[in-house]
Amino acid sequence: MTRATVGPIADAIGRTRVQACLECGKCTAICPGHRAHEAFTPRGLVKKGILALTEGLPCDRDMWHCITCRLCKEVCVQDVDIPEFVRAVRREALPMGNRGKETHDGIVQASCEILQEPGLKQGRLWWLEGDMKVKVDGKATDGDNIILFTGCAPFFDIIFREFDRTADIAKASVRVLNKLGIEPLLMSDERCCGHDEHWTGDDEAFKRLRRLNKRSIKATGAKLVVTPCPECAYTLRELYDLKGIEVMHMSQYLARWLMTVRSKPILGEVDIKALAFHDPCRLGRYMREFDAPRVVLDAINGPERKELQFERPTARCCGVHAWISCDEGSRRLRRDRLKEAEDAGAEVLVTACPKCRIHFNCYLHSQSVEPVKVKVEDMTVLVAKAMGVWK
Amino acid sequence: MSPKSEKCVVVIGGGVAGMTAAIELARAGHGVHLVESAEHLGGLVRLHGAAAPGHEAPERLIAGLKKELEGLKAITVHLSSRLTGFEGQCPNAKATIGANGKTAVTVNAGAVVIATGAQPFDPKRLPEFKYGRSPSIVTTLELEGMLKGGTPVHPLTKASLRRVGFVQCVGSRMETRGNPWCSNVCCGVTIKQAVLLKQRSPETDVLVYYMDIRTFNRGQEELYAESRIMGVKYSRGIPSEILTRKDGTLIVRSEDASLGKIIERELDLLVLSIGLEPQVGGAELLKMLGQVQTKDGFVPIANPETRPVETGFKGVFVAGAADFPKNIKDARTQAKAAAMEASMFLA
Numbered sequence: 001m002t003r004a005t006v007g008p009i010a011d012a013i014g015r016t017r018v019q020a021c022l023e024c025g026k027c028t029a030i031c032p033g034h035r036a037h038e039a040f041t042p043r044g045l046v047k048k049g050i051l052a053l054t055e056g057l058p059c060d061r062d063m064w065h066c067i068t069c070r071l072c073k074e075v076c077v078q079d080v081d082i083p084e085f086v087r088a089v090r091r092e093a094l095p096m097g098n099r100g101k102e103t104h105d106g107i108v109q110a111s112c113e114i115l116q117e118p119g120l121k122q123g124r125l126w127w128l129e130g131d132m133k134v135k136v137d138g139k140a141t142d143g144d145n146i147i148l149f150t151g152c153a154p155f156f157d158i159i160f161r162e163f164d165r166t167a168d169i170a171k172a173s174v175r176v177l178n179k180l181g182i183e184p185l186l187m188s189d190e191r192c193c194g195h196d197e198h199w200t201g202d203d204e205a206f207k208r209l210r211r212l213n214k215r216s217i218k219a220t221g222a223k224l225v226v227t228p229c230p231e232c233a234y235t236l237r238e239l240y241d242l243k244g245i246e247v248m249h250m251s252q253y254l255a256r257w258l259m260t261v262r263s264k265p266i267l268g269e270v271d272i273k274a275l276a277f278h279d280p281c282r283l284g285r286y287m288r289e290f291d292a293p294r295v296v297l298d299a300i301n302g303p304e305r306k307e308l309q310f311e312r313p314t315a316r317c318c319g320v321h322a323w324i325s326c327d328e329g330s331r332r333l334r335r336d337r338l339k340e341a342e343d344a345g346a347e348v349l350v351t352a353c354p355k356c357r358i359h360f361n362c363y364l365h366s367q368s369v370e371p372v373k374v375k376v377e378d379m380t381v382l383v384a385k386a387m388g389v390w391k
Numbered sequence: 392m393s394p395k396s397e398k399c400v401v402v403i404g405g406g407v408a409g410m411t412a413a414i415e416l417a418r419a420g421h422g423v424h425l426v427e428s429a430e431h432l433g434g435l436v437r438l439h440g441a442a443a444p445g446h447e448a449p450e451r452l453i454a455g456l457k458k459e460l461e462g463l464k465a466i467t468v469h470l471s472s473r474l475t476g477f478e479g480q481c482p483n484a485k486a487t488i489g490a491n492g493k494t495a496v497t498v499n500a501g502a503v504v505i506a507t508g509a510q511p512f513d514p515k516r517l518p519e520f521k522y523g524r525s526p527s528i529v530t531t532l533e534l535e536g537m538l539k540g541g542t543p544v545h546p547l548t549k550a551s552l553r554r555v556g557f558v559q560c561v562g563s564r565m566e567t568r569g570n571p572w573c574s575n576v577c578c579g580v581t582i583k584q585a586v587l588l589k590q591r592s593p594e595t596d597v598l599v600y601y602m603d604i605r606t607f608n609r610g611q612e613e614l615y616a617e618s619r620i621m622g623v624k625y626s627r628g629i630p631s632e633i634l635t636r637k638d639g640t641l642i643v644r645s646e647d648a649s650l651g652k653i654i655e656r657e658l659d660l661l662v663l664s665i666g667l668e669p670q671v672g673g674a675e676l677l678k679m680l681g682q683v684q685t686k687d688g689f690v691p692i693a694n695p696e697t698r699p700v701e702t703g704f705k706g707v708f709v710a711g712a713a714d715f716p717k718n719i720k721d722a723r724t725q726a727k728a729a730a731m732e733a734s735m736f737l738a
Binding site for chain 2: 017020022023024025026027028029030034041043044074075077078079309310312313314
């Protein structure tokens with residue numbers, strides 16, 4: 001038996017409570033990665049950790065099928081942090097040339113590499129429309145000023161526009177904030193938040209992106225960052241150490257605004273009979289925010305909100321993370337989730353994550369496995385429509 | 392028999408441990424105030440419907456203890472009551488017993504026996520088990536009720552049960568969301584229930600999802616082995632995803648860890664073998680008696696080996712599941728020991 005008693009993986013074994021595992025298999029039974037790719041089992045990975053069979057771990061190719069969705073940690077009886085353990089293994093795997101299988105010919109990863117260049121000039125605000133009120137690269141004039149961190153939606157729009165106009169989410173965010181009387185600050189030099197680099201084990205890339213973003217955010221002097229992307233929200237809030245600057249997901253910002261409105265507030269009306277909410281993993285299991293998006297959706301007149309069979313902390317996954325390991329297996333996960341919405345009687349499955357929407361729309365666009373009638377929408381876009389500010 | 396002294400013993404909790412302690416103390420010549428928060432005596436055992444082969448039926452056990460209690464004039468039973476005040480130190484303490492809608496009474500408390508028991512874990516704290524979201528998902532305690540009436544049927548359809556699953560360690564052996572300890576009795580309860588289901592309805596398919604089966608009581612391992620021979624299936628692995636369907640059936644997904652394979656089973660009843668934890672009001676009671684709160688919330692023991700029924704607080708003893716979940720035999724044995732110690736304390 002080979003034993004790794006020192007080194008980063010041994011350190012991760014201690015940090016993530018791998019040795020406390022009682023081998024009940026709950027992680028593997030709920031794991032979407034295993035459902036899509038049988039060769040990957042979280043319990044199997046942990047067992048190698050328990051037996052200190054760690055030398056072979058960085059060569060393991062199956063661990064790239066982990067979606068880091070945290071369903072395993074949610075149900076684990078011993079609170080083993082399997083996604084974090086996977087991240088530690090990936091960190092060791094990268095220098096050995098063991099990488100996840102990139103989707104779309106690696107265009108997203110390539111874009112992200114370009115975004116790490118300090119002197120880069122981006123055209124990331126191409127989607128702004130004439131009547132939108134924003135302050136580009138402005139300074140916060142009073143305590144009320146907020147940064148709208150759009151995330152990668154403007155780039156994704158270009159890559160995936162055949163089936164998902166992702167920039168709509170950025171547009172809707174501006175329009176909704178404008179309707180509330182807010183002129184958000186936009187940063188022309190905003191970079192990828194580094195979420196995917198962090199979870200695929202590329203710490204150096206993550207640090208480069210964090211450094212650039214922190215500089216831009218601090219330069220504005222604003223004390224609040226709002227973003228329609230849960231991955232950005234989680235990364236900025238938990239991994240950036242932005243002292244004194246609050247970070248909120250759009251659903252949290254809108255829910256808070258609704259609480260400050262004195263009379264029973266409504267956000268307007270949409271012509272949908274029934275909708276259901278898909279809890280994105282970063283908003284739900286990572287940020288523990290299950291109520292805010294539901295509060296927001298319930299303030300829209302018209303649709304009845306159905307709950308899915310698997311919701312809140314046990315919400316099933318959209319099937320992909322970090323633009324790796326996407327194939328027929330992961331498409332089945334999306335079919336299952338969309339079917340769940342259909343079975344619940346929902347016309348529209350609302351998510352609050354741009355990536356979830358892309359992944360679901362990709363399935364609906366290709367209908368590669370089995371057709372589903374449900375439509376998919378982003379919460380912020382739906383709010384903009386309800387408020388009558390959508391163009 | 393009349394009380395030897397004005398100093399009575401206050402027994403808190405009227406389950407099998409409290410009833411046993413009260414009976415023994417009265418027999419030894421002490422006056423006893425037995426305080427029970429519910430309307431009935433019997434505690435958790437009262438909620439159980441059936442006994443394992445060779446064991447006393449819960450109903451008969453409680454009826455027997457009640458009869459004994461009624462024959463002992465030295466025992467005053469206070470139902471729907473709680474200890475609302477406690478002043479001084481045993482053997483010269485004064486205990487106030489309050490009942491709903493009645494005037495509180497203050498009695499001399501020469502000694503105290505805490506026999507407040509444990510309470511069942513609420514499985515709603517573990518959303519993956521979907522308790523409360525389908526009539527087909529019940530707890531072992533609820534199945535006890537169903538076993539009282541003969542052969543259990545499906546709670547919704549009233550049809551005979553085709554496939555039943557048991558999930559072990561629900562709320563037990565958990566680092567977060569539940570309790571870290573093994574609740575001691577649940578494996579025994581499940582094995583007994585599985586055997587009874589098989590005896591009453593041999594065609595019912597019974598499967599137990601477990602992490603480790605723990606049978607350390609006399610005869611229990613033998614019953615476990617027998618249950619396997621009878622056809623009860625055991626799968627090492629706890630389910631983590633349950634799909635509920637409108638017709639009352641469930642799809643239960645687990646990994647069988649010895650096979651390393653996912654098993655998805657259609658069941659018409661899933662029984663959650665829930666653990667035990669300290670009583671909600673336990674901390675308040677301990678504070679009243681002057682006790683320091685323990686880390687796990689159970690009543691403290693002065694020393695597990697040398698002073699097993701003493702709490703470390705003068706004249707206050709413990710019996711039953713109040714200091715840790717235990718079976719009826721151990722609870723009653725401990726109650727007799729606590730009564731003995733309390734009696735010697737007052738002598």
